[in-house]
Amino acid sequence: xxxxxxxxxxxxGKVRLSYANVWEPASINGGTPKxxxxxIIPKTDTKTIDLINAAxxxxxxxxxxxxxxxxxxxxxxxxxxxxxxxxxxxxxxKGAYFVNANSTTAPQIVDTAVQPILDRxxxxxxxxxxxxxxxxxFNSNGNRGIACGLGNIQKISxxxxxxxxxxxxxxxxxxxxxxxxx
Numbered sequence: 007x008x009x010x011x012x013x014x015x016x017x018x019g020k021v022r023l024s025y026a027n028v029w030e031p032a033s034i035n036g037g038t039p040k041x042x043x044x045x046i047i048p049k050t051d052t053k054t055i056d057l058i059n060a061a062x063x064x065x066x067x068x069x070x071x072x073x074x075x076x077x078x079x080x081x082x083x084x085x086x087x088x089x090x091x092x093x094x095x096x097x098x099x100k101g102a103y104f105v106n107a108n109s110t111t112a113p114q115i116v117d118t119a120v121q122p123i124l125d126r127x128x129x130x131x132x133x134x135x136x137x138x139x140x141x142x143x144f145n146s147n148g149n150r151g152i153a154c155g156l157g158n159i160q161k162i163s164x165x166x167x168x169x170x171x172x173x174x175x176x177x178x179x180x181x182x183x184x185x186x187x188x
Contacts, residue, residue: 014065014141015157019054022046024098024168025106026131028113028159041156042108045137046090049101058087058105061141065152069143073150084151086141098132098168107139107156114158129161131168136160 024044031039047054062085070077086106090099115123123129138157144150 012064012068014061014068015138016054016057016061016141017138018045018047018057018136019051020134020162021048021051021054021137022098022102022132022134022165022168023129023137023159024104024131026129026133028115028129028156029126031110031112038110040108040110041112042106043137043156043159045105045107045139046099047103047105049103055087055103058139058141062086062152065141065143069152072143072145078150082150084149086152086154105139105154107137107154109156113156116158116160118160118162120160123161129159132165134162134165136162 022045024046026043028041028043031041033039034042047058049055062080066073066080066083067077087103088105090096090102090104093099094104115129117123117128129135137159140155140157141152142155144153
């Protein structure tokens with residue numbers, strides 16, 4: 007991997023996608039529509055976690071102008087890397103950290119051979135991927151911190167779908183009852 011000395015960009019290891027709005031932008035509370043995803047990062051993936059922490063530190067330093075020209079203490083900022091064990095009551099987030107990433111521009115979505123994925127059913131909440139993300143400082147309406155921009159997505163493997171929604175194949179797998187219309 008490239009030298010991570012001053013970069014705010016990270017390409018994750020294998021993460022699980024959750025709340026994946028990666029095909030169409032969605033508006034939250036009437037805001038600007040954005041592509042977004044929550045990246046579930048196993049706590050055992052210390053390489054990705056270390057890269058994210060270094061990128062956040064670099065974003066704090068590079069964003070000093072947004073903080074009045076001073077580099078604030080991390081504790082005074084809203085940070086993007088969060089603990090799934092304490093902040094989510096969801097089995098998928100247990101033993102993991104998570105980062106919420108978004109962008110106003112569509113991510114490129116590719117397979118392991120870096121070929122575009124066109125079938126929207128292939129990338130969903132629950133599948134596993136590598137994701138490029140970028141961290142940057144913000145200071146607006148009294149909120150100060152580091153945000154996470156969504157870059158591109160490389161699907162690595164399938165996983166159990168999150169959100170409890172069944173597929174049509176699962177719903178209609180049984181034979182139709184002969185008395186269905188009577």
